[in-house]
Amino acid sequence: MKLYKTNEDFLLREIAGEYILVPVGNGAQQLNGMLTLNDTFRFVWEQFKEARTIEDVVKRTEQEYDAEKGRIEQDVCQFVRECLEYGFMKEEELL
Amino acid sequence: MKGAKKQWIYPQAVGEVFTPNEYIAACGDSGKVYYFKCDAPAGTLYYYPTSDGAVDGIRASSTGAKKLGIYHPCNITHQAASTNPFYDGFVDRNGNKKQDKGEGVIVWRGEYQNNGHATNNLNMDSWETAKS
Numbered sequence: 001m002k003l004y005k006t007n008e009d010f011l012l013r014e015i016a017g018e019y020i021l022v023p024v025g026n027g028a029q030q031l032n033g034m035l036t037l038n039d040t041f042r043f044v045w046e047q048f049k050e051a052r053t054i055e056d057v058v059k060r061t062e063q064e065y066d067a068e069k070g071r072i073e074q075d076v077c078q079f080v081r082e083c084l085e086y087g088f089m090k091e092e093e094l095l
Numbered sequence: 096m097k098g099a100k101k102q103w104i105y106p107q108a109v110g111e112v113f114t115p116n117e118y119i120a121a122c123g124d125s126g127k128v129y130y131f132k133c134d135a136p137a138g139t140l141y142y143y144p145t146s147d148g149a150v151d152g153i154r155a156s157s158t159g160a161k162k163l164g165i166y167h168p169c170n171i172t173h174q175a176a177s178t179n180p181f182y183d184g185f186v187d188r189n190g191n192k193k194q195d196k197g198e199g200v201i202v203w204r205g206e207y208q209n210n211g212h213a214t215n216n217l218n219m220d221s222w223e224t225a226k227s
Contacts, residue, residue, distance in 0.1 A: 021108065033110055035164060036209060041106035067103035079106050082165050 003051040003092040004080050010088055012037075012045060021045070021088070030087050040065065044079055051092050054080055105137070109211040110164030127177040130223040133169045133212035135186050135200045140166035140211050142184035142202040150181045152199030152217040160185070160194065163202075163211040173212060175203050177224070186213060 009027030013020050019042040021035040037045070043064060047057040058073045065072065083089035141160040154160075166186060175181075184202035185194035200213040216222065 031110070035108040035110050038104065038107045039101070040104055041108050044106050061103075064100060065103035066100040072103055075103075075105050086165070 001053060001093075003053055004048055004084075004089050005051040005092055006045060006048045006083075007088050007090055012042065027087075041079075044076060048080075048089060104169070105167040107167050107169070108165050109140075109209070110162065126226055128174040128225050129177055129219070130172050130225070131175040131203050131212065132172040132214055132216075133203075135166075135168055135213035135215045136188060137167040138186040138188040138198075139190075139192075140164060140184060140186055140200075140202065140213055141194070142182040142204070142211070144182065147183065150183060150201055150219060152183055152185070152201050152215070154183055154185075154194055154199070157185070157193045166211055166213060169212065173203070173205075174225075176206075179203065179206070180208075181219070184213060186215075 007027065009023060009025045009030075011022045011024055013022055019037040019039070021037060023031045023034070040061075044057060044061060047060050054073075054076055058076050061072050061076060080089060084091065140163040141157075142163055143154060143159050144161055145159055147154065163184075182202040182204070184200050185198040186200055187193070188198060189195065199217060200215050201217060201219065203212045203214075204210055205212065
């Protein structure tokens with residue numbers, strides 16, 4: 001079973017009502033800038049601040065957001081794939 | 096008591112790179128707005144801060160493209176002032192970091208130049224307009 005966790009080199013901050021991801025340390029080497037997030041990105045990111053499975057995060061997200069069946073699971077999977085590709089998240093094995 | 100659920104939309108992050116702002120404002124009548132629908136297919140969004148003389152989503156090469164980040168269309172029709180800058184850009188859907196045929200878009204970075212909206216309707220003359 002795989003767990004996923006946000007990369008601690010990217011910090012979530014709220015500035016003037018907007019959610020921003022700010023790179024620090026090694027993260028600043030990857031991204032010389034910042035990311036402005038929408039609400040769903042912010043929510044899913046916060047769930048992965050602790051190492052969790054995709055299934056766990058999907059359940060939490062479905063309690064918070066309304067969507068057609070299967071849509072949240074599909075999007076969270078895609079979210080994790082893209083975050084891994086960009087180095088925003090890390091994969092951890094559950095031993 | 097827990098409130099009503101919020102409506103889900105795809106998680107979106109738009110990147111702002113720390114570089115000097117370089118853009119060329121599109122010519123347009125002041126007081127005119129474009130109805131800009133953000134509807135290009137999802138992928139990684141790039142834009143060209145420097146104009147090649149035309150805003151049409153067409154570039155001979157990807158040189159000079161800057162990555163904005165993970166993009167998913169919001170499908171909202173925005174009112175974009177005609178004096179706002181519009182840029183050539185592309186949505187990289189195959190992950191090769193280059194503009195391929197069919198990937199060209201026109202990018203609008205929002206009123207405060209801190210966002211990323213894209214359309215694959217590359218003919219600005221066909222965009223609906225109104226007086227603001």
